Amino acid sequence: MQELKIVIAGAGAISEFHLKGWQAQEGVTLAAICDPDEGKARARAEEFGIPAVYTDVAEMLEATQPDAIDIITPVASHAPLVEMAADRGVHVMCQKPLTPTVAEAEALIEKVGERVRFMVHENYRFRPHFAEVAQRVQAGEVGRVRHARMTVRSSSMYDYPGRVPFLLGRQPYMGSFRRLVVFEVLIHHLDALRSIFGEMVVESATLDQINPELEGEDVALVTLRTRDGALVVIDANISALGYPPLPTDRLEVLGEADSLVLDREVLRLMSREEPVTVHDLKANYQACFTGAVSAFVTGLREGTPFPTDRLDNLETLRLMEGIYVAAGVAI
Template sequence: MASNKLRVAIAGAGAISQFHLIGWQAQADVEIVGICDPDKDKAHARGEAFGISRVFADMAEMLDETQPDAVDIITPVGSHARLVRIAADKGVHAMCQKPMTPTVAEAEALIADVGERVRFMVHENYRFRPHYAELAQRMQDGEVGRLRHARMTVRASAVWDYEGKEPFLLGRQPYLTDFRRLLVFEVLIHHLDALRAIIGEMDVVSATLDRINPALKGEDVALIQLRAENGALVVIDADIAAPGHPPLPTDRLELLGDADTLIYDRDRITLLSQPDAVSQHDLTANYQACFTGAVTDFTEGLRSGRKFQTDRLDNLKTLRLMESIYRAAGVEV
């Protein structure tokens, strides 16, 4: 970078882009030099809302015209590889939304093509959620002793709700109806990455997937069993077609060790040996905080040269874990 001020371009003006842009507004010495979207009206609307004067329909043109240091790619997964390659060819550092690519093979090819020409991070933000970051730190501090068992439960009415009520996720992202890999690929990939940050690497033992909403092509229920490197049994029980539950996934994670048990339940963390010492979290604030945290990690990594927490090589491990679940469930990847 030519100066301390970081010049950043934004590719994609969909629903999630507002959370990225709020994260960018929180950074010091950052200038958003342009925003693009094939739907230029969307790009204009986001530009007006966030004070971005230069609006484009094409990312390559935007990079040529604005000469940014970095680009934040907030587009559908099928476009990520092409756009990251365009950025790398122009010497522009890139952060792209998760999943990096639809398949591990495509991710490996993309990583090989980009090489070390530019810095490349995946915006996988769950490990930046304050409650998950706290759990990771407390596990590193040894509060439960040696982990023996972990169970994560995920519930939402995201794709199936009470009669006459549009499910939140399908209303916001209707294209998800056609995803042949849905719950694990689109939602649980976040939880897998958070679990990796909290308890370390895992291998898939078994997986069973199901579908409640008949309009979907992919799964909305999953039961997954994994084994951590230290031998601990890890179970994920997820259902995002659960009427009456909140529209966004709510999580419960039990971390059972040989010395104590740490429980995260929706908005609070409790160590069972200290039941009155509850760590309370504001989930609405935490939702934005994880976007801001990922953007901050990218910004500080570019400035300092240190490794991003969700560097493309680290994120590749999460992609491989996700794909292993589908293979275990007998789903073609």
């Protein structure tokens, strides 16, 4: 097995789940971690047994000469860091969204070219419940899909008086995002739906805002159409009082032979009561991070395509941006 030396850029809240994913890999050494806040980087290094801490990514890359870097930083920093790694022959896995706009992603992908392997850490398609839906739909259990509806609910951006909403407490900068629920949350669902149904086009979109303190939208109603003509609807609200702080999902897949429904943790065919699949959503949250990291490692070692290769992820970005265009929001 080829031993891989990995470095980490970014020690924020989400890095915990990336690092647990890396710990689960065989033949991988975490050589260093970098963050402008040295205290954050040092805390993660101590927690995960990482020997070196840096505050400058270029310095880390020069000192460690890694095989690959996992970029877990704010979106505005992605392109410069990806280019920095590619210029040094370091393979890249980068958190989503890859860049703020499709045009910037296209430019970045062209600059990197084929110099290094390049995957986007878009992990919802690796969630075991969505992966099972994809497998069963593609196996023909519902026949030809005619209609699907994804409902997304959370209180992550709005809460009862006196309580700080979950995401605004963990990542307060999100309150200033001009593009919010589609850019930050539904981009995950769009990629998962692509993995289930294939490519889609945006037909219409309406955006709204419940929490007046936000800069961006927290409600979205979107219609898409698959290449086979199925209508796909996304109904999302991340300022839904009383719902859990993390998004809960309901996905109905209505086909000519049957209907398959994922209701939070339970997945069943509507034509029969049993059997049903009951997923552990807490375990699945970590599993999707580990799954994405595993796919990256496998792709590097075996030279096989990444499921969320930068070119594949570009299609997810185009859907995300297409929703804003359909809603009349300037990019």
